[in-house]
Amino acid sequence: MAAYVAETDFKRDTMYVPDRITRGARTPEHGPVDGELWPVEPGRYRLIAAKACPWANRSIIVRNLLGLEDVISLGMPGPVHDQRSWSFDLDPGGRDPVLGIERLQDAYFERFPHYDRGITVPAIVEVDSGRLVTNDFPWITHDLFHEWRDFHKEGAPDLWPEGLREEMDAVMERIYTEVNNGVYRCGFAGSQDAYDAAYDRLWTAMDWLEERLASRRYLMGEAITEADVRLFTTLARFDAVYHGHFKCNRQKLVELPNLWAYARDLYQTPGFGETIDFDQIKAHYYVVQNDINPSGIIPKGPAVEAWEEPVMR
CATH class of the missing domain: 3.40.30.10 (Glutaredoxin)
Structure with a gap:
């Protein structure tokens, strides 16, 4: 990290x-x-x-x-x-x-x-x-x-498609600053004003993503790119960690229909879901970050079975 x-x-x-x-x-x-x-x-x-x-x-x-x-x-x-x-x-x-x-x-x-x-x-x-x-x-x-x-293996995805790179760079920059890093900006804010500003920035970006994914399967269209990889790792941790631990609690991922369907779609794609270990994820954040969680108690939830529910996109 x-x-x-x-x-x-x-x-x-x-x-x-x-x-x-x-x-x-x-x-x-x-x-x-x-x-x-x-x-x-x-x-x-x-x-x-x-x-x-x-x-x-x-x-x-x-x-x-x-x-x-x-x-x-x-x-x-x-x-x-x-x-x-x-x-x-x-x-x-x-x-x-x-x-x-x-x-x-x-x-x-x-x-x-x-x-x-x-x-x-x-x-x-x-x-x-x-x-x-x-x-x-x-x-x-x-x-x-x-x-x-x-x-690369035969049939490996084109994670950086030539014709989309300029737009993809802009999308990934916004994802990094506002979402990947945005959840940390909320979690480690040192004042109420800093937290409020960070929270508003995060949810402005989450609303943008929810709208973007209403009309496309993946961030850049019909194929997986590096942009999807970069967003997925934050979404996979959202309800288990960022919603409560980092106080990013306007909504849970499961309450955002497009983002939740998109995240499950990726999770069920070979190469993604097998890299996610929710027990390790929760142990890391709730134990190591003892300034935020001084008790060291690791929450038991949320249930992870929903990630396997069928999704059509």
């Missing part, structure tokens, strides 16, 4: 390790090149991504959709961590079975011995050296599509 800075108005720490993995370590056509370039090479890297974290969850989904499971291995930390790092407490012996480390911070320190920022997921680690390559989460999924396409 990306680090955050607690202030009256929530501000996310967006200083990530900006390295990119590209074909032949080439300079990519899109995006920043502020760090080192690493070559695409099957088996060289391990994606570390906790199911609990929405930012990491999107990288697991994209890896699944593109069929990269045998090309980039996946390590999954447990949902509850301390101030130091995500840890591999779900693995036998509490160590990642490939990297052999107990905490993700070990890979960060292998690359940067004095690293003093948040230890975040998703992260890509070079297997042989055990060094962090990058934790720049929006560019990780971008490059999984654009740079690893020689290894």
Whole structure:
């Protein structure tokens, strides 16, 4: 999960390790090149991504959709961590079975011995050296599509359709600022005024999405794109966490007919639903964020069976 800075108005720490993995370590056509370039090479890297974290969850989904499971291995930390790092407490012996480390911070320190920022997921680690390559989460999924396409499975979706990219960039920017980050802006608001403003911004965007999805199956039309992946991970956590824990409680997702049908549609699509673990999601937010939930009590609900109900869109 990306680090955050607690202030009256929530501000996310967006200083990530900006390295990119590209074909032949080439300079990519899109995006920043502020760090080192690493070559695409099957088996060289391990994606570390906790199911609990929405930012990491999107990288697991994209890896699944593109069929990269045998090309980039996946390590999954447990949902509850301390101030130091995500840890591999779900693995036998509490160590990642490939990297052999107990905490993700070990890979960060292998690359940067004095690293003093948040230890975040998703992260890509070079297997042989055990060094962090990058934790720049929006560019990780971008490059999984654009740079690893020689290894995509047959029939992999076009997550970045050429003719829609300009509009999609605008849609994804609004989703990120107003929804993905908007729920955190509500949850970590440090004053009533900051919360009220954040709440109004979030629900303005949710109403926009509800209207947009009234006339199309997916955000960009009739096919799944990266925009859908980015929205889905927030919607999957909405009723279980954000509605109550983050006080985003005007309505539940299940009370928004278009968004709820859309979210179930994606959940039932191979590559999406199997990445969602509601117990891990709730454990992470309700235990780790003890400034919001000091009791550490994890709610039992909501019931998850409704996600499997048939949907026609």
